Amino acid sequence: MAETGNPGNGATSEAGPLVVLEGVQKHFGSLHVLRDINLNIDRGEVVVVIGPSGGGKSTLCRAINRLETIDEGRILFDGRPLPEEGRALARLRSDVGMVFQSFNLFAHKTIMENVTLGPIKVRGVAREDAEKRALELLDRVGIASQAQKYPAQLSGGQQQRAAIARALAMNPKMILFDEPTSALDPEMVQEVLDVMIELAQEGMTMMVVTHEMGFARRAANRVVFMADGQIVEENTPDEFFTNARTDRAKDFLSKIL
Ligand code: ADP
Ligand code: MG
Numbered sequence: 001m002a003e004t005g006n007p008g009n010g011a012t013s014e015a016g017p018l019v020v021l022e023g024v025q026k027h028f029g030s031l032h033v034l035r036d037i038n039l040n041i042d043r044g045e046v047v048v049v050i051g052p053s054g055g056g057k058s059t060l061c062r063a064i065n066r067l068e069t070i071d072e073g074r075i076l077f078d079g080r081p082l083p084e085e086g087r088a089l090a091r092l093r094s095d096v097g098m099v100f101q102s103f104n105l106f107a108h109k110t111i112m113e114n115v116t117l118g119p120i121k122v123r124g125v126a127r128e129d130a131e132k133r134a135l136e137l138l139d140r141v142g143i144a145s146q147a148q149k150y151p152a153q154l155s156g157g158q159q160q161r162a163a164i165a166r167a168l169a170m171n172p173k174m175i176l177f178d179e180p181t182s183a184l185d186p187e188m189v190q191e192v193l194d195v196m197i198e199l200a201q202e203g204m205t206m207m208v209v210t211h212e213m214g215f216a217r218r219a220a221n222r223v224v225f226m227a228d229g230q231i232v233e234e235n236t237p238d239e240f241f242t243n244a245r246t247d248r249a250k251d252f253l254s255k256i257l
Helices: 057-064 086-095 111-121 127-140 157-166 186-201 213-219 238-243 246-255
Strands: 021-029 033-039 048-051 072-077 098-099 174-176 205-209 220-229 229-236
Touching: 021 057, 021 174, 033 229, 048 057, 048 213, 057 072, 057 205, 057 238, 086 213, 111 127, 111 157, 111 220, 127 157, 157 174, 157 186, 157 238, 186 205, 186 213, 205 213, 213 238, 220 246, 229 238, 229 246
Parallel strands: 048 205, 048 220, 098 174, 174 205
Antiparallel strands: 021 033, 021 072, 220 229
16 A cells, blocks of 8 residues: 555555546547546545536536546556446446536435435445434435435535535545535535545545636645646646746636636
8 A cells, every 4th residue: 555655545455547538539439538648546535627618528428427438548446457347347437436517316206215225226335324424424414314305405506516415425445526615606616625625534535627726725635737638737726827838728717716
């Protein structure tokens, strides 16, 4: 574990980066959306991905848990190529949690059912144990009192925190966040970011697509700036936000700051 360079994360004992992308290319028809992406994510690392709309950020997230296939290159997770199908793929999807912009909880299930469904159906956890753990997780994200409600009865911020609890219930090795706060009313953004900051501090490996600079500065080890399907620039949050090197990044920052 010492070899991972991330003593803060005791979640796994294997050495080497958790995610490796090498020469990844992806097209949608004639559109070249991922252009030679090379990126490693270390265990316990928090990588913020930032950049203009249409730049390929969501596609990159989706490629890592194989919601999208790639055309060329390779992606390793936990030292192994991504599985193509079957139980290994289901396993990958539960090892890599995903939290999207639209909370996509199951509307006709309670928050408790939303959080326990995966552990019971995919991991084979007994209902009683799954519910006990779900309550702990809901408590951790501050919504234990909402467990018996349906998603529509919760605020957007509460729904997004439920979505995070649902991801955590699978004991993921990593969580991908794709613009988790951009659909929220402004007053609810911070309550979700606070949960994410706490997760980061506890050593969860995270890739977070977000334009929330405060989050990046507090929680990210690295900022990756992506535009037109390419990684244009990578740096520490402080360097990136105060001293962007490329015109592309400077131009983007001048629009969001
Ligand atoms: P971002 O998340 O940075 O906004 P995306 O990864 O969503 O970028 O999209 C990158 C480009 O790929 C965009 O031009 C988008 O319209 C296109 N795209 C994304 N998904 C699909 C798809 N399933 N089919 C065709 N084009 C797509
Ligand atoms: Mg996107």
